[in-house]
Amino acid sequence: MGKRFSLTIYKFVAVACLVAASGVQAADDRMETVGQGLICMCGCNQLLSGCEMINCPSAPPMRKELKGYIDAGKDDKTIFATFADKYGPKVLSAPSTKGWFNLSAWIMPFAALAAGGLVVIFFLKRLKARAAATPDASPIDASKYENEIEEELRKLNPED
């Protein structure tokens, strides 16, 4: 009974250690992921998780602060908001999606892609229409030549 009890205790301790260890690992992972959403304020312009400057005056206290929030169970959104309140919006590694100006940072590249795509399609259609209107510039019936090439290659390369 005593032996079984001891074994149960050992198992419990082992499982507790594993759970605790995975908790530490999860906290470390979260430090890393949340740290990628923040900028080190020493002026190096690096992500908080990436600043490895020796004797950096900002990264260690900021990391300590972040760890405190994570240990206190705060969610990412609250942590970012707390840092932004304290250091200003420049502490965030990417613009937020609040307000049209910040939102424009995200939208503009894709809007440019869409607008550019439309321009290219319009340009191609116009050129195609112009080509169709010009009799001597009509497209060649390429399939006929492709078949001939295919046939020639087969003669050249009988094993295919």
Next chain:
Amino acid sequence: MAQLGQFGLAMAFILAAYAIVASLVGIRARNDKLIASGRNAAICVCIAISTAIFSLGYLFLTNDFSVAYIAAHSSIDLPLHFKISSIWGGQEGSLLFWSWILTVYSALVIAQNRNKHRAMMPYVTSVLMGTSLFFTAMHLFVVNPFKLGAIQMPNGAVSLFHPNDGAGLNPLLQDTLMVIHPPMLYTGMVGFAVPYAFAIAALISRQLGDTWIRTTRRWTMIAWGVLAIGILLGGNWAYHELGWGGYWAWDPVENASLMPWLIGTAFLHSVMVQEKKGMLKIWNVVLIVAAYTMSIFGTMLTRSGLVDSVHAFAKSDIGGYFMAFIVVTLSGALYLILDRLPYLKPESQMGSVVSRESSFLFNNLVLLVSCFAVLWGTMFPVLSEWYNGNKITVGAPFFNRVNVPIAIFLLFLTGVGPLLAWRKASTNSLKRNFLMPAVIALASGVPLYFLGVRHFYAWLSLVMSVFVGITIVREFYKGAKARAYGTGERFHEAVVNLTLRNTRRYGGYIIHFGFVLLFIGWSGQAFSEKIRFPESGIGKTFNVHQYDMRVEDMGVRQGPNYAAQYASVSLYEYGKKIAIMSPEWRKYGGRDQQGTTEVAILSTLRNDVYLVFQGSTDGVSGDFTVYYNPLVMWVWIGGTILGIGTLIALLPNRQTPSKRLQPATVKESEELGQAV
């Protein structure tokens, strides 16, 4: 020697101004002697700027700290090769180095074309010398590298100051790659001035056929290839010097070099449409103007301190001058383009949306949007500060989210574009060319997923890499097989001869293949891991994936101009010792007393083990950080292949004798292979 350098700058200024006037008056008055005089003056500008740069080098080598620039960027104990790289280690010297490369390019181009393109060359000389004049004026009047050191006395008088020793070079720049990387970057960025000068000359002289493109194709390729390698070398420097485990952080200075490169890539593709089909003439001129402008803008961004950057080793108030220069050159170019529109009409029409021409257009669109996204993100902090007084940071997460999908689409086009026919691709040829690679690529996605590639973009990038890789290999295979059959050559000989007979096409494929490998390397970033091991003493072991590390020793050693704390760490893979890693933490004397890490990296094709030692405070334990970075080596291999491809594309086509068939028949059989 400082006076000699100063004299060189003054002469360069006068000669550049004379070259512009003589060339323009010469072409107007149809005076060949005046044109030749302008041309010779432009070559003499190169000699004058060379005198200045060699004088600066001499001042560094002889530790002449009476010159403020030498005192600020060198020291007696600085090793020789870093004394040379100190020339471009600060603001004044790096701009002088920029000028020097420009004048070397100018002299070579002008000498190469001295008896060609008589209507265009005087304008080419003027445009190149216009840029030289601007930079020479900057050296003489704003950022003079030969300015003597001076201090203000308590009574307000200014006295010359000659310190016994200098402040030393920034420790981060004391790296062998920094001897190579900046020159390559500058050579690449400045190189776009050559096609730009020809484009402007073509506009002025109304010679808007493809002569200017054919004449500058190799110059553009050199600039593009050297810039690409320069960017990758910068990434390699950041990887092993900055100690944060990565090679690209979307830092404004990195972005500054990427933007002209992206536009240059678009230009290199779209000029093919002009050469083959006589189309996109306006577009090509716009692109090269944009590439040149971005080079100047990038130089301004790097040197003005307009944006915060970890790489900005020099800051000053040169931004206003650069902006004025950009506005003037851009306005002039736009005026010329609008004025010459009637000369820029296409010679043929687009046949179909599914054709190589249109794929190049989409390729251009994606490259330009990518450039815009980088520019937008880089400048957004400045814009936000102007708009609401708050400087909003735009870091790597933004750039990755925006640029990664765009880049993957570009990779897709890399595979599709070259296999589409000019004018119109039929459904049959689409099936023939793309069905097999697409099926294999999609099939490869399944094992990749089960092997743990669950990051969507990384998975997509790898699948797309397989697709593009197969299309490229198939192109070589089909061409070489047809050639081998036609000539009786062995297959590997046929591959070589096929490539050498059409270096531009097959060099291009090799460059594309280099990109496939780069994408494979970049995909690995999604799986990077970082683990900190604080206060680890001798005997401490730590584990990352299949690797175990054991701290064997710690100590102190003295370098030529630094003191280093080192750690010796044994690396075991699956229990077997495979290496001893020796990371260091260095503290340099002189300037800033700044400490830097010297990381230890074990690279394999599968992954890198990247060990950072952040020093020890008590001598018995220290802080370590280990990064597990998959597939990084493929980035460097891809870069090397890209460089080889560029070199091949620069070679002239070789005519090889046939063993079995006449040359014409060999060419026909190769073309048949390529077509099918």
